[in-house]
Amino acid sequence: MMRSLLLLSCGAALLSSGCFYPADRGRALEQRMTDLQKDNAQLAADLKAAQQKISESQPRIDAKIAEVSKALESLDKASRRSDADIGVQFQKTLEDMAQLRGMVETYQHRIDDLESGLKTLQDSTDQRFTALQGAEAVKAAETKKKAEALQKPTNPKDFLALAEQKLEEKDIPLARSLFAEFLKKWPKDAQAAEAHFRLGETYFQDEKWREALFEYGKVMQEFPKAPTAPDAYLRSSDSFKNLGMAAESRLALEELVKTYPKSDAAKTAKTRLAELDKAKKQPAGKPAPGAKPAAGKPAPAAKPPAKKGK
Secondary structure, eight states: OHHHHHHHHHHHHHHHHTOOOOHHHHHHHHHHHHHHHHHHHHHHHHHHHHHHHHHHHHHHHHHHHHHHHHHHHHHHHHHTOOHHHHHHHHHHHHHHHHHHHHHHHHHHHHHHHHHHHHHHHHHHHHHHHHHHHOHHHHHHHHHHHHHHHSOOOSSHHHHHHHHHHHHHTTOHHHHHHHHHHHHHHOTTSTTHHHHHHHHHHHHHHTTOHHHHHHHHHHHHHHOTTSTTHHHHHHHHHHHHHHTTOHHHHHHHHHHHHHHOTTSHHHHHHHHHHHHHHHHHHSOTTOOOTTOOOOTTSOOOOOOOOOOOOO
16 A cells, blocks of 8 residues: 555656656657668578578589699699609600600601612713713703802902903813803993903804804994903904904904004004905915915914903
8 A cells, every 4th residue: 555655656756847758759769670670681681692692602612622622632642652653754754755766867867868869860860861962061061060069259350250260270161151150140240341251262262263253242342442342353353264254354353453553452453464465465376474274274272362451
């Protein structure tokens, strides 16, 4: 009974003092509780999704771990191989390489033998074929080989000097080849006239008068101011004479005297013309003293004119 009175007294005291719990604060508290429940639900859903993903990834992770473990185990086994095993494997590899090298050397030796035999056969065939073509072809083939083996200068001056050296050494075929090669490489060079003249000399010394005339004619026509032009006229006269063409031989001498009157070659030409005139005055059948051989008979090969300064 006393307790009931005490409660009533306290209730009355609270009502009189204004200490009560407002309704709006209650509603706010309820709303806060509702939001917390929603957050908890979302967190639960996210946790479930994460667990699902982990479950799905677990087999792949396990497989990868197994793969790595296997690789580590293999490396561990390899690292435990004895030095003897490694030495045996290394020695076998060396033996295999030596065997392969021996096979390669054997094949290379066989190839060299085949190439050597083929070259010998080719050379023999070339020689037989050349021999069938005659002595001139044989000489031309030999000259070609000598020219190919010769160390040739790369500038015109030294190249021409080499050709003239071979001419002085009486290696006529090689000199002819070099002069012809010079004219092929440097047809417009300042020394082309000299090369044509010397090429004509190689033919003159071999008594190939027509070929010589062609080269002398090149000098007279294309290089009339060259130092060798007067000598080209004089040599042309000799070539015509050896061909039995007396009129052309005399004409060359007359043209020489007319075109180059002060040259040494012109002095020689005047002497020869005087001898020809004197021979005309001799009675028939009596050759003049010191007369040249009759036309049609080759005159002795005269000494080539000295090389003149360029």
